[in-house]
Amino acid sequence: MNSTRLFAPLALALAVVALPAYAQESPYIVTYDHYLEEPGSLEVEYFSTFGTQRGGNDFHAFWAEFEYGATAWWTSEFYLDGQTTFNDSTIFTGFRWENRLRLLQREHFVNPVLYIEYEQTSGADKILKEVEGHDVESDYAVPNAIARQEHDHELEFKLLLSKTFSGWNVAENTIATKNLTGGNPWEFGYAIGASRPLTLKASANRCNFCRENFIAGVEMYGGLGDRYSFGLPNTSHYLAPVVAWNLPSDWTLRLSPGFGLNDNSHRFLLRWGLSREFSGFGAAMARLLGGR
């Protein structure tokens, strides 16, 4: 199947049949809570990360994300990554395919979700979607021409634990990653986050600037070493306030300034994202491809 035949129905479904849907999106950029995409909905997202770099050039990394709710307990996502390193070049750095599986049918005191990802990226990937192992700032100072020659095939597993109470969401992610190229050991990392809407009751009218449309919080993430040297030495860590603005016009905006917590971390990361959810995408695709 050539690319035109593959993507034409997808674009047509998005443009004509699938309806934009209001989403109550979390403000996290790195941390995952236990909420999955609504079944049959497609969320298209764009994210950017501007990072400062000591001993090298600052960079702007970006990724596009296509998140599909296969069922109420399974969400699948596809990412395309790239980056611009100032005074260097702009390059495509790879793709990721992630799946999140809800393990329990109902809400419990803590709600676990299993995360499985395969990624094929180059050594020049700088999106910092997660920090693991001994990832440190100096790794990102390598010029693109050299860094892109390294090819990584990684399997990444996360256990996502999340709970919402009194309007607060608290989430914790434990990360284990195995680079399948070379003899790299398992690497570990973490992400934790807490967030809350600015107000818990909804107003009676549709409005852009209602406090209920804003969710604010904070997240912290970093590496935990690897199988042979587990712990905090030679790891990087970040603390980042986060805010999301869920617009009734179906768009969600996210903003997060992040601050490195030790000398191994980038001093400053500014992240922002824009997303839109399309409900009924799965049914529209099925109809366009001749299904029910």
Next chain:
Amino acid sequence: MIPSTVRRSGLPILLVTLPLIFTWAVAQSDNSTPKKNSVYAELAKAPPKAAARHNPLASDPNAVAAGSKLFQLHCAECHGEAANGGRKGPSLRADEVQQATPGTLFWLLTNGVVRRGMPVWSKLPEPQRWQLVSFIKSLSAPPKS
């Protein structure tokens, strides 16, 4: 040639297994949608303590209007704009729903019916879920033709 580390890691197993699971999941999802009676049966599974909860916003004059707005934003796509039922979700004007206690509806909203395609809605703050319950309970039964 596949590197030995890749073979040991089970990547080929993963690449075969995931599409199979995906196909099964979609089949499960499709099978679940028309069985609306079984979705209503989920209401009976609410624990007595949850079913007995009272709606703290029952006397809030804005609760139904706010619930109506939330319904259009989050629920109408599946349950229909008039809550008469849609392609994926059952009617919320049915007797099974209208006769359920507010606590039961709140419990169902919070926990979803994940196996049958209804997501959990605990990501909406509790007051918003109660506003939705207020709106759902305000719906009258559909006119009989």
